[in-house]
Amino acid sequence: MFKGDFIQNLPKIYGTYTGGFIVFIILMALAEQAGVSAKNIGVMFVAFTVLIYALIGYLSRTIQVDAYYVAGRQVPTVFNGMATAADWMSGASFVALAGGVYFGGYTYMAFLVGWTGGYVLVATLMAPYLRKFGCYTVPDFIGTRYGGNAVRAASVFVLFIASFTYVTAQINATGTIASRALGIPFEAGVWVGLISILICSMLGGMRAVTWTQVAQYIVLIIAYLIPVFWISSNVGGGIFPHLMLGDEVARLGELEQQFGLVKNSAADMKAAGVPGGLKYISGTHSGVPEGGMAVWKYLSLAICMMVGTASLPHILMRYFTTPTVRAARKSVAWSLFFIFLLYSSAPMLATLSKLALMDPNLPTGIIGKSISEVQSIEWVQRWSEVKQVFIADFNGDGILQLNEWFMRGDVVVLATPEVAGLPFVISGLVFAGGMAAAMSTADGLVLAISNALSHDIYYKIINPKAETAKRLLVARTLLVIIGAAGAYIASFRLTSILGSVAWAFDFAMSGLFFPLVLGVWWKRATREGAIAGILAGIISGTVYLTWVFPKFSVPIWGGVNTPFLGIDHLRFGLIGAPICLVVMVVVSLMTKEPSPATQKLVDDTRIPTGKAILGKQH
Amino acid sequence: MSNKDAYWNKTKNHMIVTLVLWAFFSLVIFMFGSELNTMSFLGYPLAYYMTAQGSLLAFVIILFWTANKQEKIDEEHGFSEREDN
Numbered sequence: 217m218f219k220g221d222f223i224q225n226l227p228k229i230y231g232t233y234t235g236g237f238i239v240f241i242i243l244m245a246l247a248e249q250a251g252v253s254a255k256n257i258g259v260m261f262v263a264f265t266v267l268i269y270a271l272i273g274y275l276s277r278t279i280q281v282d283a284y285y286v287a288g289r290q291v292p293t294v295f296n297g298m299a300t301a302a303d304w305m306s307g308a309s310f311v312a313l314a315g316g317v318y319f320g321g322y323t324y325m326a327f328l329v330g331w332t333g334g335y336v337l338v339a340t341l342m343a344p345y346l347r348k349f350g351c352y353t354v355p356d357f358i359g360t361r362y363g364g365n366a367v368r369a370a371s372v373f374v375l376f377i378a379s380f381t382y383v384t385a386q387i388n389a390t391g392t393i394a395s396r397a398l399g400i401p402f403e404a405g406v407w408v409g410l411i412s413i414l415i416c417s418m419l420g421g422m423r424a425v426t427w428t429q430v431a432q433y434i435v436l437i438i439a440y441l442i443p444v445f446w447i448s449s450n451v452g453g454g455i456f457p458h459l460m461l462g463d464e465v466a467r468l469g470e471l472e473q474q475f476g477l478v479k480n481s482a483a484d485m486k487a488a489g490v491p492g493g494l495k496y497i498s499g500t501h502s503g504v505p506e507g508g509m510a511v512w513k514y515l516s517l518a519i520c521m522m523v524g525t526a527s528l529p530h531i532l533m534r535y536f537t538t539p540t541v542r543a544a545r546k547s548v549a550w551s552l553f554f555i556f557l558l559y560s561s562a563p564m565l566a567t568l569s570k571l572a573l574m575d576p577n578l579p580t581g582i583i584g585k586s587i588s589e590v591q592s593i594e595w596v597q598r599w600s601e602v603k604q605v606f607i608a609d610f611n612g613d614g615i616l617q618l619n620e621w622f623m624r625g626d627v628v629v630l631a632t633p634e635v636a637g638l639p640f641v642i643s644g645l646v647f648a649g650g651m652a653a654a655m656s657t658a659d660g661l662v663l664a665i666s667n668a669l670s671h672d673i674y675y676k677i678i679n680p681k682a683e684t685a686k687r688l689l690v691a692r693t694l695l696v697i698i699g700a701a702g703a704y705i706a707s708f709r710l711t712s713i714l715g716s717v718a719w720a721f722d723f724a725m726s727g728l729f730f731p732l733v734l735g736v737w738w739k740r741a742t743r744e745g746a747i748a749g750i751l752a753g754i755i756s757g758t759v760y761l762t763w764v765f766p767k768f769s770v771p772i773w774g775g776v777n778t779p780f781l782g783i784d785h786l787r788f789g790l791i792g793a794p795i796c797l798v799v800m801v802v803v804s805l806m807t808k809e810p811s812p813a814t815q816k817l818v819d820d821t822r823i824p825t826g827k828a829i830l831g832k833q834h
Numbered sequence: 835m836s837n838k839d840a841y842w843n844k845t846k847n848h849m850i851v852t853l854v855l856w857a858f859f860s861l862v863i864f865m866f867g868s869e870l871n872t873m874s875f876l877g878y879p880l881a882y883y884m885t886a887q888g889s890l891l892a893f894v895i896i897l898f899w900t901a902n903k904q905e906k907i908d909e910e911h912g913f914s915e916r917e918d919n
Contacts, residue, residue: 317886322867325885332890333860339897340849340856344904458887462877502882504867514864522860540915542905549897556890563886822842825913 223290230295233268234434240264241438245641254640255399261644262397262651265435266412269428269655276420276427281684281833284421284691285352285667287537291426296543297550299426300534302433304331304555306382307389307654308717310436313559315625317566321501326514328559330521332552337526339548343535345736345821347544350828351536353664354529354728355672360830361735361821362743363814365677370750372668374727375529377754379661380702382528382720386658387413387699387706393654396630397647403707409651410703413658418692421667425659426537432652437557439649444561447568447636451578457564464571468501471574475583478619480610488608494622501570513782520789524721527728530657530664541824569632574618580635587616595634599627662702666694718786719761726757726792730800739818741800744807749800757792761785841911848907852900859884859892 222229244257278284291299309331316324351357355375359368390409395402416428444457454460479498504510525531534551535544572580582590587609590596599605606622629650633642670691675682682690727750734741762768765785766776783790810818817829835843863870863884870881875888908914 322882322885326864329860329864329885329889332893333856336852336856336860336893336896336900339900340852459876462874465878465882502871502879504871504881506868511865511867514867515861518860518864542901542908542915545901545904546898549894549901552894552897556894560887560890819838822845823838823913824908824915 223292226292226295230430230434233431234438237265237435237438241641241645244644245639248639248641254643257640257644258397258647259399261648262394265648265652266655269431269652270412270415272428272431273416273419273424276424278420278423279684279688281687282352283423284688285536285671286533287421287423287426289537290539291537293538293543293547294550295430296426296534296538296547297554298433299429300531300547300551301554301558302429302436302652302656303534303660304531304551304657305436305558305653306386306657306717307393307650308385309558309562310440310650310653311389311393311626311629313562314565314569315628317563318570318628319495319497319499319625321499322504323499323510323514325563326517327521328562330518331525332555332559333518334522334525335548335552335555337522338531338535339545341733341737342526342532343544343548344541344824346532346732347535347538348541348824348828349821350830350832350834352671352830352834353668354532354732355668356676356830358728358731358735358746359672359676361814361817362731362741362746364743367743367747367750368672368676370747371728371731372672374723374750374754375668376665377758378528378720378723378728379530379665380698381723382530382717383658383661383665383698383702384706385717385720386654386661387702389654390651390658391703391706392626393647393650397644397651406703406707409655409658410699412651413655413662414696414699416655417659417663418695421688421691422533422537422663425663428659429656432656433554436649436652436656437554439645439652440558440561443633443638443642443646444565444568446638446642447572447632448564450636450638451568451572451580453564453568453571457568458560461564461567464567465502467575468567468570469503471571471583472497472500472618475574475618478617480619484610485608488610490606490608490622491603494604494606494624496619496622497570498619501567509782516783516787516790520718520725520787521721523725523729523793524789527724527732528721529668529724529728530660532732533664533667534660565632566628569628569635572632572635573621580637583616583618583621585616587614587620590616595631599623599631604631658699658702662695662699665698666691669694669698719788722757722761722787722789722792723754725789726796727751727754729793730797734800734804736818736821738804739815740804740809742804742807742810745800745802745804748803749796752799753792753796756795757788760791761788764788837911841907841913844907844911845904848900848903852896855896856893859889859896863889 248257282288346357349357355368355371358371387406387409391402391406394408395405417425448457449455453464477498535547538544538547572578574583575581576584587607596605604624604627608620610620630646674690675687731746731750762772763777764779769777820826820829867881871879873880875883
């Protein structure tokens with residue numbers, strides 16, 4: 217199945233797969249009608265989809281180096297777009313994004329702009345040139361362009377920090393979803409998630425990850441869009457919410473006025489016993505906060521996420537798998553198109569779900585009703601039991617106010633189908649989608665890390681004479697070790713999912729953005745400049761993070777510090793990246809200009825045609 | 835000027851145009867968020883619409899446009915790859 221005309225048959229294969237998945241959803245709907253319990257439907261959804269991914273992973277097994285590292289460079293444009301979209305949209309995007317918009321409104325949506333706008337940088341500054349270069353990993357480009365083991369090792373170091381921060385959050389998300397869908401403890405969920413992730417990637421490396429990611433994209437986009445459209449027509453939002461929610465957004469503004477946006481004091485919340493991680497609405501949905509600082513907060517977050525996107529190795533390496541340079545460029549465009557389908561739906565879901573809870577004219581509305589009445593609603597009881605929602609009657613009047621309703625962000629995606637009265641089969645589908653999103657990103661990340669360690673550290677630095685079989689054995693062993701280490705750390709739950717996801721972007725932009733860009737766009741950039749820049753960027757960024765993030769600053773710096781110019785722990789890349797640039801330029805100009813051979817190499821990188829800089833097998 | 839240099843100059847200019855468009859939709863318009871929000875589009879306040887959907891769509895369009903334009907530059911200078919996918 218996976219040989220010869222497999223590539224030509226891709227549309228047919230994935231068409232059949234999509235049809236099969238829809239038939240499965242219908243079967244589950246029938247099973248629900250026939251009286252199968254909600255819990256069993258959730259289990260079947262997750263188990264069925266994970267088994268399919270495992271099967272794809274097994275069928276894609278390989279003993280070729282270029283298939284393992286870059287999927288044999290034969291992934292067609294549109295399919296690579298889907299795979300990248302799945303690689304990109306993490307458990308956080310799927311489960312937490314709509315919740316973020318729900319609570320944060322306009323201010324939060326800087327993430328949406330940041331996580332999409334970055335692809336313009338990927339397409340113009342990076343992807344086509346890295347594809348032409350013919351590297352297997354991102355450090356492979358840096359190591360060859362600048363020459364030498366030190367710069368290669370430094371870039372592997374940054375890749376490791378950025379991707380590992382990210383992967384623990386993903387394995388955490390996989391564990392959360394697996395534990396809820398399968399009804400097992402979180403710690404067990406983490407290990408179930410890890411095993412699923414490894415089955416998809418271990419035997420076939422990039423080739424297996426590519427074809428499972430395409431399958432995962434199809435599941436996650438169906439699972440995200442069906443509920444959005446269905447809920448919209450159920451709560452009167454119209455059949456195409458993206459174009460039709462203008463009135464609903466305006467209505468939310470009125471309701472905010474009516475109920476009042478009140479900030480709770482930390483002491484009150486503590487006294488009432490609000491569980492950690494639960495939030496309440498205190499900002500406007502569509503209003504723009506006034507003032508220069510608010511604008512800067514928005515822009516600085518968008519900048520960090522965009523520049524970070526263009527520096528994340530697990531995304532850049534997806535464009536190493538296309539057949540040509542022009543396919544790499546087009547593939548970036550397709551990636552963003554597929555991402556857009558989900559990202560543009562998240563604010564709509566947030567609007568619908570907020571309206572469903574807030575509007576007293578809707579049967580689902582709970583704000584303004586008596587607390588005893590709200591507490592008797594079935595879904596409120598269910599989610600209260602697992603401490604995902606909470607009611608605190610601060611003013612003691614027995615009526616639920618807007619600031620008295622607490623909820624975890626994830627609940628917006630996971631519970632809105634129930635709230636809006638959709639059958640449970642949709643909730644099962646959402647579990648499968650969340651699992652697909654978290655697994656696909658974790659796969660890409662674990663592979664990015666283990667590939668850099670096996671190719672750049674083991675093969676290029678430690679043992680250049682290693683045979684293919686040995687290289688692949690090392691690569692697979694590292695994959696298991698990295699995955700297990702990620703799962704082990706994930707079980708400690710260091711920070712909320714989004715906190716650490718933003719950190720990965722800041723780490724990557726601090727140490728990798730300028731060395732990659734200048735490697736292509738500035739011939740004068742030297743090895744010494746690159747080493748100094750990478751180290752200065754990552755070290756200054758990390759030191760600033762410890763200084764600004766209270767959990768680190770108290771033990772290390774002996775107190776809580778006010779962020780410099782509003783640059784808080786989500787934005788520390790704004791310290792690291794400029795320092796990296798300045799140091800890299802100054803040191804490059806102080807050292808001897810690169811050799812004619814290196815300059816020729818840069819010239820060749822800039823032209824789409826001709827042989828790749830690095831051979832097909834290297 | 836050699837063909838390669840001419841090609842690279844055009845590519846560079848094209849890169850700058852693309853990044854100007856990118857900066858407009860990602861940064862410039864959000865400097866004027868409160869002003870934009872007094873206008874409306876499809877019934878949404880404009881700044882809200884742009885951050886929820888409009889800029890995202892603009893990026894998708896920019897990416898397809900920029901890839902096509904770059905392919906034309908490749909062709910003009912004889913650096914076009916054979917169609918093989």
